[in-house]
Structures are given as structure tokens and as C-alpha cells.
Amino acid sequence: MRLLTKTTLFFITISLFVIFTGGILFYFSFRYIMNRQVQRELVSEMHQIIMHPREENIYITDSSQYYLPVHYSIKPIRSVTNPGVVFKDTMLIETLSGEYQPYCELSIETKMNGNPVRISISKSLIFSDELIKYILLVTLFLSLVLLIGIIFLNKYFVNRLWGNFLTTVDVIKDYRISESDHIELPESEVIEFQLLNEGFEKMHKRIRHDYLNLKEFIENISHEIQNPLAIIKSKIDLLQQDNRLEKSQTELVQSIQGSAIRLSNLNKSLILLSKIDNNQFPVREKVDIAKSLDQHIENYEDILLTKNITLAREYNNALIVQGDPGLISIMLLNILKNSIIHNLQSGTIDIKIQDSTLTIKNTGKKLEINQDDIFKRFIKSSSRPDSLGLGLAIVKKICDYYHFGIEYSCSDIYHIVTISIG
Amino acid sequence: MKILIIEDEPELLDSISSFLISEGYLCEQASSFDAAMDKISLYEYDILVVDLNLPDGNGLDIVKTLKESDFKGGIIIISARNALDDRITGLNVGADDYLIKPFHLPELNARIKSLARRILYKGTNIICMKEMKIDTEKRELSISNELVELTKKEFDLLMFLIINKDKALSKESIAEHLWGDYIDSADSYDFVYAHIKNLRRKLAEKGAGDYLQNVYGVGYKFTEK
Numbered sequence: 001m002r003l004l005t006k007t008t009l010f011f012i013t014i015s016l017f018v019i020f021t022g023g024i025l026f027y028f029s030f031r032y033i034m035n036r037q038v039q040r041e042l043v044s045e046m047h048q049i050i051m052h053p054r055e056e057n058i059y060i061t062d063s064s065q066y067y068l069p070v071h072y073s074i075k076p077i078r079s080v081t082n083p084g085v086v087f088k089d090t091m092l093i094e095t096l097s098g099e100y101q102p103y104c105e106l107s108i109e110t111k112m113n114g115n116p117v118r119i120s121i122s123k124s125l126i127f128s129d130e131l132i133k134y135i136l137l138v139t140l141f142l143s144l145v146l147l148i149g150i151i152f153l154n155k156y157f158v159n160r161l162w163g164n165f166l167t168t169v170d171v172i173k174d175y176r177i178s179e180s181d182h183i184e185l186p187e188s189e190v191i192e193f194q195l196l197n198e199g200f201e202k203m204h205k206r207i208r209h210d211y212l213n214l215k216e217f218i219e220n221i222s223h224e225i226q227n228p229l230a231i232i233k234s235k236i237d238l239l240q241q242d243n244r245l246e247k248s249q250t251e252l253v254q255s256i257q258g259s260a261i262r263l264s265n266l267n268k269s270l271i272l273l274s275k276i277d278n279n280q281f282p283v284r285e286k287v288d289i290a291k292s293l294d295q296h297i298e299n300y301e302d303i304l305l306t307k308n309i310t311l312a313r314e315y316n317n318a319l320i321v322q323g324d325p326g327l328i329s330i331m332l333l334n335i336l337k338n339s340i341i342h343n344l345q346s347g348t349i350d351i352k353i354q355d356s357t358l359t360i361k362n363t364g365k366k367l368e369i370n371q372d373d374i375f376k377r378f379i380k381s382s383s384r385p386d387s388l389g390l391g392l393a394i395v396k397k398i399c400d401y402y403h404f405g406i407e408y409s410c411s412d413i414y415h416i417v418t419i420s421i422g
Numbered sequence: 423m424k425i426l427i428i429e430d431e432p433e434l435l436d437s438i439s440s441f442l443i444s445e446g447y448l449c450e451q452a453s454s455f456d457a458a459m460d461k462i463s464l465y466e467y468d469i470l471v472v473d474l475n476l477p478d479g480n481g482l483d484i485v486k487t488l489k490e491s492d493f494k495g496g497i498i499i500i501s502a503r504n505a506l507d508d509r510i511t512g513l514n515v516g517a518d519d520y521l522i523k524p525f526h527l528p529e530l531n532a533r534i535k536s537l538a539r540r541i542l543y544k545g546t547n548i549i550c551m552k553e554m555k556i557d558t559e560k561r562e563l564s565i566s567n568e569l570v571e572l573t574k575k576e577f578d579l580l581m582f583l584i585i586n587k588d589k590a591l592s593k594e595s596i597a598e599h600l601w602g603d604y605i606d607s608a609d610s611y612d613f614v615y616a617h618i619k620n621l622r623r624k625l626a627e628k629g630a631g632d633y634l635q636n637v638y639g640v641g642y643k644f645t646e647k
Contacts, residue, residue, distance in 0.1 A: 226502035227431050230524035234437030237527035240590045240640045241444070250639030254592075261594050264524050265606065299604050302575045306616040333603065341606070 004158045008151055015150075019143045027136055034128040035104065039087055042106040045070060045121050046085070050110065071103070072121040080109045080116045092122060101126050164188040168197060177211050178277050180204070215274065222271045229267065232260045269390040272330070273377075276397050281324040289319040289358055289421075292329050293351060296336050308346040315353045321421050323402050331398040334391045335360050335417050342415065361416045374408050423538060424448045424466070428458040428481065429473040429500070438471065441527040442534070445589075455479030462488060467495055468542055469534055474501040474512070482515055489516035496537040500525070526595035528586040535585045549584065552646060553630055556584070565628035575600050576621050583634070583644035590637040618642055 049072060071092065085108050091100040105122040112119075167186040175183065183204050185197040236257045239245070245253070275281065290313075297304075297311065304311055321328060339349050339362035347363035373379045375396035380389035392408075395417075399406040405420040425447050429435040432453060439449040450467070452458035455478040462470075462484070470488065474481035485497055498519045499512045509520045518541065519533050539546065539558060547559035555564045561577050563570045572580065582599050583591065597610030605613065622634050635643045 223502055226523045227434065230502070231431060231433040231437065233524040234434055234441070234527050237592075237595070238437055238441060240592055240637075241441075243590075247638060254639045257592060257594055260524075296604070299601065302573055302617065303601075303605070303613050306613055330603075337604065337606075 004155060004162070007158075008154065011154070012147070012151065015143075015147045019140065019147070022143075023136060023140060026139060027132065030132050030135065034125075034132060038104045038123055038125065038128060039106070042087070042104065042121050042123055043085065045072070045123075046106060046108060046119060049074070049119060049121070050112065070121065070123050072119065074112065074117050074119050077109060077116050077118050080111065082109055084108070089125070090122065092124075102129060161190060164190070164193050165196070168193070168200065172200065175204075177207055179279075181208070215278070218270070218274055219278075222267055222274065225263075225267050229260060229264050232256070233264070236260060266390070269394060272394060273390070273397055276327070276394075276401050281327045281401070283324040284322045285325055286320050287323055287325050287328045289321060289328070289332065290315045290353060292325070292332050293336070296329070296333050300336065300340055303340060304349075307340070307343060309340065309343055309349060310347075311349045311351070313351045317353065317355065319353045319356065319358060319421065321402065321404075327398055327401070331395050334395045335419075338391055339364075339415070339417075344413075356422055357418055357420045359416060359418045361414055363413050364415045366412060367410050367415070371408065371410060375406070423468045423542070424450070425469045425471065425534070426450050426452060426458070426461055426465075426467040427471045428452045428455075428476070428484065429471070430454060430476050431473075437527065438530065441531065445531055447534075455481075455484065458484055459487070469496045469498065469537060471498050471500060471530070471534075472517070474499060474503065482512065485512070485515050485517050494541075496534075496541045498530070498533055498537060500530070526592075526598060528582070528589055528591050528595050529599055531589075532582055532585045532599065551584065552633075556581070565625065565630045568628055570624055570628050572621070572624065576617060576624070579617050579621055583642065586644070588643065588645050590640045590643045593641040596641060614641070 085106060088105050088107070090103050090105050092103045093100055102125040103122040104125055105120055107118055107120045109116065109118050111117070164186045165188075171183060171185055183201065185201065188194055188197065236253060239253050240250075240257075293313075297313075339360050342362070342364045343349065344363050344365065349363075350359075350361040352359045352361075367374070369379055375392050377393040378389040379393075396406060398404075399419060404422075405418075407418045407420075409416045409418075425442055427435060427438050427442070427449060429438065429451075430453050435451050435453060439451055442449050450461060450465070452461050455476040458472075458476075461467075470484075472481040472484055481499065481501075485499070488497065496518045497516065498521060499517045500521045500523060501512070502523045512520050518537050521530060521533060536558075547557055549556040549558065553566045555567070556562070557564075558581070561574075563572055563577065563580065578600055579596065582596060593611050593614045596614050597605055600614075600617070601610070618634065622632070625634070626632070633644050633646060635645055637643050
């Protein structure tokens with residue numbers, strides 16, 4: 001839930017509560033005031049009647065003033081038992097419309113011309129009730145308009161104020177330590193956001209510094225390792241020429257050689273990965289995927305024959321990509337190498353180019369590793385301890401570098417790698 | 423044939439020269455840029471093996487200097503830098519070949535031999551050995567004047583073995599020579615074995631002697647003995 005939604009919901013709940021209880025309080029207090037006013041009028045009416053008694057039973061007074069019908073009656077009673085003024089709300093039939101309508105009735109027992117009488121004066125409350133109703137409605141309407149207005153204004157201001165924050169979030173989302181030397185964060189007048197930006201910039205500088213250090217270290221290590229490796233390899237070559245070596249010694253040399261070569265391949269792969277990271281392949285040339293594949297396949301012809309693998313090519317259209325020819329070539333080579341090495345004796349490889357996708361499908365043993373881990377570094381099946389587990393990681397890296405899509409799927413015997421360009 | 427090896431790692435320098443000396447070359451060593459420049463100005467060499475990263479200079483400058491003079495020999499660059507543009511620059515300034523460290527010594531030997539054939543012994547594309555005749559230009563092998571059909575890789579394998587005659591070649595160095603990056607070492611044994619087997623069969627069919635020896639724990643050796 002967005003912060004704005006959350007605050008707005010909170011705000012609406014509070015506002016509705018306030019408007020509701022406020023409305024009730026307002027209604028009752030207003031009603032009370034109106035009633036008091038009516039009662040006051042009734043009392044003054046009563047005084048007039050007592051002082052100037054009239055013949056008629058019912059007539060309308062001060063209708064010009066309030067338009068409120070007033071009924072009054074004077075009834076003789078035996079004696080005055082309750083001399084106080086009594087007010088009560090009642091419903092009386094309106095003579096004009098024949099409907100019951102609310103009235104406020106004042107009754108008093110008093111002596112008129114020496115005779116005990118009960119004077120009842122009732123005044124219609126219809127107008128005061130309607131007045132209350134309309135005032136209440138208008139008030140509610142205004143409150144709602146205010147509420148909605150505030151919600152929209154709030155939304156507008158929040159969006160404006162939080163705009164900077166959201167831009168910062170976008171920058172952080174797209175942030176790549178390997179790519180950004182400098183980060184652009186929006187200026188903000190809000191201190192909290194300034195603090196956030198400052199914090200992020202500081203973090204960026206620190207991480208970037210560490211990252212560059214580490215990168216340089218890896219590069220140096222990789223290059224420095226080449227020389228000792230070259231020495232080891234050359235000494236092994238010389239040692240292998242020595243025919244005075246015992247069988248057991250030859251085996252040791254063989255074992256050293258295997259490890260030296262593995263280390264050398266590992267180093268080569270790591271240098272390649274770090275070079276891709278460092279964006280050291282700026283060349284953008286048109287590369288014909290089919291052509292490049294054909295060259296690689298030609299190089300594997302003997303091996304395909306040895307393993308008795310049937311390779312089928314289906315190029316439905318030309319697939320041209322923009323990139324470094326060497327890097328694209330490494331990508332294709334690694335996929336192809338994988339499809340051959342992990343293939344079965346007398347297996348098949350189907351290569352298909354259709355529109356902008358390249359699919360390489362090969363037979364092979366069931367995957368021992370988790371399918372989702374296939375592109376991770378140093379992931380390899382236990383049956384092949386000598387493999388580096390970097391081949392597909394490099395493929396993935398190159399695909400990411402050029403924004404190609406890559407997918408891997410496998411069934412019981414088929415392994416399918418699909419690359420989609422663009 | 424006289425070779426100057428320019429390399430700042432003394433151990434590697436030793437290895438290279440002792441392997442090349444055993445191949446019958448005359449080898450001289452230079453372990454710095456200045457030493458190399460001195461030797462070049464004083465003596466003549468047929469082939470130069472130049473490391474690019476020297477403590478007191480860039481090997482590329484040596485190549486440039488030589489190419490500006492009337493140097494007729496060949497130059498092979500050896501470098502720890504695998505950058506493609508380094509390779510292109512190297513070849514652009516006039517180097518004839520480029521080898522990335524770490525490499526197998528037989529590989530360097532093969533490169534030197536092929537360079538020597540190309541530059542020094544122009545027109546001599548024929549290697550004769552007992553009943554075998556190899557045309558390196560046409561990439562053809564004939565035994566007792568009868569053409570033997572070899573696949574591309576089989577021919578490369580035979581050439582590699584013959585160039586490194588009497589040297590024990592490990593399966594790894596053979597695999598690297600034949601396929602380079604195309605195959606990982608772990609898988610190479612079977613393929614090298616299969617190719618050797620095929621080559622042996624084809625040579626035997628045409629009545630050639632058994633020159634391909636197994637070397638225990640190493641690989642194979644081509645020998646006339």
C-alpha cells in the first residue's frame with residue numbers, strides 16, 4: 001500500500017468520524033437553540049394572551065413574521081393545580097394539508113378574569129425542523145466537498161513533494177555499481193529527502209571505491225597469474241621430454257599439468273568475465289549468427305563424428321546482431337561446446353533460427369543441478385569435476401551485456417537453449 | 423637458425439630457450455627492453471620472440487624499430503594480455519604471429535617452424551620424411567607417392583607431431599593446438615585419442631612405418647627411430 005493511500009485512508013476515516021459526530025452534535029445543539037427560540041416566542045405569546053384575551057379560539061399571530069402557524073386554546077378548569085409553564089412536543093393535524101406535523105405546545109394553568117383556565121399555545125416546528133434539516137445538509141455537503149478537496153489537494157502536493165523521492169527510488173532501482181561512476185539524484189527542498197540523497201551518494205561513493213579496488217585487484221591477479229602459469233606450463237613441457245622419469249613421476253607431472261591447465265582456463269574465463277564487466281567490448285559490428293555458427297561447427301566436425309552426433313541446421317532467415325564479433329563468437333561457441341560435451345553418444349543437436357530467436361536443442365543426460373542455477377558461476381554436475389562451470393555463466397553474461405534474452409529448459413533427454421535477439 | 427628471445431621472466435626465458443635449443447636452434451636471451459635493443463643493433467637474428475610487457479619498455483616498440491629497419495626475419499609476440507586489440511596492434515605493427523601466455527612450448531615451436539617456412543625458406547612447402555611427403559601449402563600427405571586422405575584436423579595433428587619430432591607431446595598440448603578454445607582439457611583426451619587412432623590407421627593402410635609412439639603418462643611422440 002502506498003504511503004499516500006495509507007495516509008488518505010487514515011485521513012478519510014478520521015474526517016468521516018469528525019463529520020458524523022460533529023453533525024450529530026451540531027444537529028442537537030441547533031435543535032436545542034431553535035426549540036428555545038420557539039419556547040421564548042410561545043412565552044411571549046402567552047403573556048399577550050393573558051394580558052389581552054381574545055374571543056376567538058384559534059387564530060394566527062405574527063404569521064407575517066415567521067410564517068409559523070400558531071394554535072391556541074383556553075379551556076376552563078376546576079382549579080389551578082399546576083401553575084408552572086409546561087412545554088411539550090406534540091404532533092397536530094395541519095388543517096391545510098391534513099398531515100401530522102410537529103408542534104411545540106406550551107400549557108399553563110392560570111386564572112383569567114378570576115376563572116381558572118388552561119391556556120395551550122402550540123406553534124408549528126415545521127419551519128425550524130426544515131431549517132435544521134437544510135442547514136445540516138448544507139453543512140454536510142460543504143464538509144464532504146472540503147474532504148474531497150483536501151484529499152485531492154493532498155494527493156497533488158504529495159505527488160509533487162514525493163516526486164523527488166520517487167526519482168531517487170528510480171535511480172536506486174536502475175543503479176548498477178559496475179556502470180555508474182556518478183549518480184544523478186534530483187535536488188529537493190525537503191530536508192528528509194536531502195538526507196536520503198546525501199546518504200545514498202555517500203554509500204555509492206564508498207561502494208564504488210571498494211568495487212573499483214576489488215576489480216583492479218582481480219584484474220591484476222588475473223594478469224599476474226599468467227606469468228607463473230606460463231612458467232609452470234613450460235617447465236612441465238620440458239619435464240615431459242625427460243625420458244629418465246619413472247612411471248610414477250610421469251603420473252605426477254601429468255596430474256600437475258591437468259591442474260595447471262584448469263587454472264589457466266579458469267583464469268582466462270575470469271578475465272573474460274571481468275572484461276565484459278568493464279565494458280571493454282565497445283565494438284558494434286554486424287554479426288551473422290548463422291555464419292559464425294557454421295564456422296564453429298566446422299571446427300567440431302571431427303568431434304561430432306567421433307561422438308557420432310547428428311547435427312541438423314535449420315536457418316529460416318538471416319539473424320544479424322550488433323556486437324563485438326569476438327564476444328558473439330564466444331557466446332555461440334560456449335553454447336555449442338556445451339551441446340556437444342554434454343551430449344550422449346549418437347545423440348542429436350538441432351539448431352534453428354526462426355525470426356529473431358536462435359534455438360539449440362540437444363540430447364543429453366538428465367540435469368543433476370537445479371534448472372534455475374544453470375547460468376550461475378561454478379555450477380557444474382558432479383559427474384564432471386574437471387569442468388569449470390563457467391561456460392553458461394559467460395553465455396548469460398554476454399546475453400545480458402547485449403540485452404539478448406536467454407532461456408534454458410530441459411525435459412528427460414532434451415536440453416534447449418533459446419536466445420532471443422532484441 | 424638464430425632466435426632472440428625477449429622475455430623478462432627469467433624462468434620462462436630459460437624454459438623457452440632450452441626447448442628451442444633442443445630443437446637445434448641457436449638461441450640468445452634478452453631480459454629487458456634495453457638488452458634487447460642492444461642485441462638487435464649488434465647482431466642479426468632470423469626470428470624474434472618478443473614479450474610485450476617488459477619492465478623498461480613495451481615490446482611493441484621493439485617490433486616497430488625492427489620493421490623500420492630492414493629486418494627480414496619473423497617476429498612472434500608472446501603476451502599475457504589476451505586483449506583482441508593488443509593482438510591486432512601487434513600484427514599491425516608488423517609482428518607475424520601472436521601467442522598468448524600461458525602456452526605450450528611445442529606450440530611455440532610449431533609457430534616458429536611455420537613462420538620460418540613462410541619467411542625464411544620461401545617456396546619450400548614440401549617436407550619429406552622417409553616414405554612420407556607433405557605439401558604444407560596444399561595440405562596434402564602422400565605416402566610412397568600415393569595421396570592419403572586426411573581430415574583437416576588429422577593433417578594439423580600430423581604436422582604438429584612432425585614439427586615437434588622426437589618430442590613427447592601431451593594430449594593437452596595437442597588438444598590446444600587442434601581446437602584451441604573449442605574444447606576443454608577434460609574432454610580432449612578422448613578426441614585426441616580418436617584422432618591419433620584414425621591417423622595411425624590411415625598411415626598404416628598406405629604402408630607407412632609406425633612412427634607414432636605412445637609416451638606413458640604424457641601422450642604421443644613422432645619419431646623415425
